[in-house]
Amino acid sequence: MLSLSNLLKTVAMLPVFVAACSLFFLMVLTFFDVILRSVFNAPIEAATELTRMSMAITVFAVMPVVSGAGKHIYVDLLDGFFYRLRLNRVRDALICLGCGAMLWWPASRVVVLAERARSYGDMTEYLNIPVFYMTWFIAIMTYATMVVLILRGLAIIFAPQFLESEK
Template structure:
């Protein structure tokens, strides 16, 4: 019961979004832990045994991509981006809400079309058999993951982002929390 209360406190979104957020943050946290361990072992191996872990830089790059794109849908639907609200009090709540809806549409459309292009590049990479430099992993799979997370970001922004903007009476207080 304690875990359920903690989950509800940390993830105030409705059911589906709550579990998507929890899953994506668990992925990001796990990858971060693995990156910390990889870095510790790599540095210890380099200084104590004069031998670093082969492909550690490449694994770090892949881990950062996984971590960043796992957080992207969560940051986007919570409105946790940097927001400048200098004109909100001057423009009024109705215009700010209209601009927020316009922002939701622009962001979700941009992520959708960006994901289409990234997925096309991933397919091309897999067709050509492109591999990463040191470990020889298929480069297209990470690009497919980035495209998938971009589509998820677009969907979350369009659905839940618009819901938050339309639900709240004071838009500027709901953005950036």
Template sequence: MKKKNETFKYFLLKIIPLGLGGSAATLLMLMMLLTFIDVVGRYFFNHPVNGAYELTEVLLAFVVFFALPLVTMENGHITVSLFDGWFNGAAKTVKELVINLLMVVVQGVMTWRLGIQANEMAMYGDVSRFLHIPYSWIAYLMTAMAAVSTLYSLYLALANTFQFDSSGATQ
């Protein structure tokens, strides 16, 4: 049983983030390359890339939502530490738990609403104007990434409650 648990933690904490990070980096590189080719084509050859704006829009959404679980797992969201000095010991643990549970709720609602929006886009057959890219599959992928981020927030809340670090070792 311990072997399965270690394999799951390794997959959750190493393999998934590695895949998401590699995907986000690749998509960002594609977006930069597309922008470069579009600018060169537009200004030097008077021939821009058809649909570059739509592709950039889609790639940007993918980069943001592929990076969201990574930022969540690393506890890297923007925070204001104005009142952090007021919390010590158990109060600090409770504060962290409340923040992580709020993140679960907020990201859960975001996931739920994205799923509803994706279903509506699929039902209406929404597509982009020039390239006719179906918006529903983009929204479904965004929903999946938001769900992964929500699960990471839940993991952080549990880690905070049961006092184990991100590697799973008990403190």
């Protein structure tokens, strides 16, 4: 039987797989666009919008996974100070909870933009893909990141033993 930890790791692999496929598609697209542009003077016309969509998928798909694993890039200028005072868990919990709470505003704004794009019928220039699909994806992944950060902050406070295996 799967433990909760194994189940979460399995579920977390789906957005990582989506991001990896998107990144691979972006790599292949760029390769063929450069070859076609340089050799045949015939670039892929939709390359710009496909690149934008692939970059959005790559970045926003892994945001909840990176946040949940605590793998952000950070500068540890004050780590020595917090470790001496034994406040590192308090600091980490407050940062996770604060950042998670702050993500509500941009996520809700992206929802407004997605609904505006849907109501106006906005489409991409070359492929005529409705813009609101990608905008909703960004909003959903931002909300997911918000939830993950809040849960991580609560886990740091109430159940730090679940996070100890990450270090």
